[in-house]
Amino acid sequence: MYEHSSTHPADSTTPTDHTAAGGPAEHRRSPFRRAVVRRVLPAVAAACLGVTGFTGLAHGTPAGPSVGATKLTRDTTTTATTVSARTTGAGSVRQSAADFPTWGTRWVVHATADTGSPSVGMINKAAPGQDRISADYQVDTGRKVCEGSACSTFMAHLTGPVTGFLSVVAVDIPQDRLPGVPVQGGGGQPQPGGSRQEMLNRAATWLTANNGSQVPYSQAKVWKDGYRQDCSGYASMALGLPTPGTNTVGLATDRSITRPIALGELIPGDLLIDAAGDNNNRHVVIFEKWNNEAHSSYTAYEQRGGHGTDHRTLTYGLPGGDAEFKPYRPVTFGD
Structure with missing residues (x-):
């Protein structure tokens, strides 16, 4: 019945x-320069812990509340793209997204703009299709994440290759925030009008x-x-x-x-x-x-x-x- x-x-x-284990991910490739020594994550990184679980590794490390912007030491270019958001009622909404190269390996993509939130995937520059990300907005969380001399309090909302939030430290740019990408409210909280879509985006992650x-x-x-x-x-x-x-x-x-x-x-x-x-x-x-x-x-x-x-x-x-x-x-x- x-x-x-x-x-x-x-x-x-x-x-x-x-028993918890690692998380999925995917995206493309790009050259990069970095003023700090690159480190390869140990096998424990496969457990998909958040950035707060590592010190001095390629995930980046939180360094407490920010006391000022820190310039990153990478060179890159960005490419403007357009992505179609999921329908939220009567029709689809189109949002502008920007395309950026990544650097390093094993970056955690989080469910919300909070490094303590669950992982929804990983970004690994060396993996096929994962050397670039696209983002449609960013959030100033007020909590600094560092890798070597590069630090940022911003987390970018990715539209690909994984939907979720990624520390800007993982992006191969010379700034501590994404140039040309809108900044929404801080504190790592869901944004007004966006929380329902974020819920649907998280639901979609389990499909693949x-x-x-x-x-x-x-x-x-x-x-x-x-x-x-x-x-x-x-x-x-x-x-x-x-x-x-x-x-x-x-x-x-x-x-x-x-x-x-x-x-x-x-x-x-x-x-x-x-x-x-x-x-x-x-x-x-x-x-x-x-x-x-x-x-x-x-x-x-x-x-x-x-x-x-x-x-x-x-x-x-x-x-x-x-x-x-x-x-x-x-x-x-x-x-």
């Missing part, structure tokens, strides 16, 4: 395997995080970013909740996380949740957009049994669909 219970068990309230394939489904295991590999662990990851993620019942009932809304109010980043039954038939999906004016179907992200991460058309919660699903709005968006 229930599509979600026949195609995938939902989530587990008692995950048993919380498994060496180009989707993250497999599991109620017992956690993925490399520390989140449980079931539906509620996936939604928790997209929302940036603490690892390994809450369960489906928590997502539906904890008013510090979500609140109920009407079906017609659904907008990108909202959730549809079936919190009834046991861990084999509860489920949650992330609403992305309506597919037509009649609202007869929608596109959503989900983590489902027998498949893993998916991005597809659904009718859960709609008339004629699975009525157990109810719409909820994450309160983090403030609306």
Whole structure:
């Protein structure tokens, strides 16, 4: 009777395997000059720790609050490009992005403009397609990250090859911020109007995080970013909740996380949740957009049994669909 219970068990309230590992990444190549000695990260870097976990390595090292801008010692050129953002409702939004070369290896790309946030990938100049990044804005976090004599408090929002935030120290430029790239509010907080899109961007990372394939489904295991590999662990990851993620019942009932809304109010980043039954038939999906004016179907992200991460058309919660699903709005968006 229930599509979600026949195609995938939902989530587990008692995950048993919380072993974290490394993270994915990808992009292109460029010459660079550097006034500091380059270091190769030891094998422990593969564990995908944030920049705060290393000292004097190619990730860059945080050096406390900034007391002034520090000029970097690299030469480069940038290329203006245009990227198409994901649809956030009626249509697509086009944003200007700039293209920059990278340097070094094993740079962590973070989920938010905070070096303590989960890793969503890696940048390695030596890897095919990863010697360049594109960025559409940057954030002054107020926290300096250094590698050798080069320091910056800025983190760039990448649109490729990995979507997420990267310290500007990883970019092969002579400045401590990206030239010509807009600066948004600081403190490492999600930006107004951008937090829903960031959630959808994080959800999309699991579609290719498994060496180009989707993250497999599991109620017992956690993925490399520390989140449980079931539906509620996936939604928790997209929302940036603490690892390994809450369960489906928590997502539906904890008013510090979500609140109920009407079906017609659904907008990108909202959730549809079936919190009834046991861990084999509860489920949650992330609403992305309506597919037509009649609202007869929608596109959503989900983590489902027998498949893993998916991005597809659904009718859960709609008339004629699975009525157990109810719409909820994450309160983090403030609306």
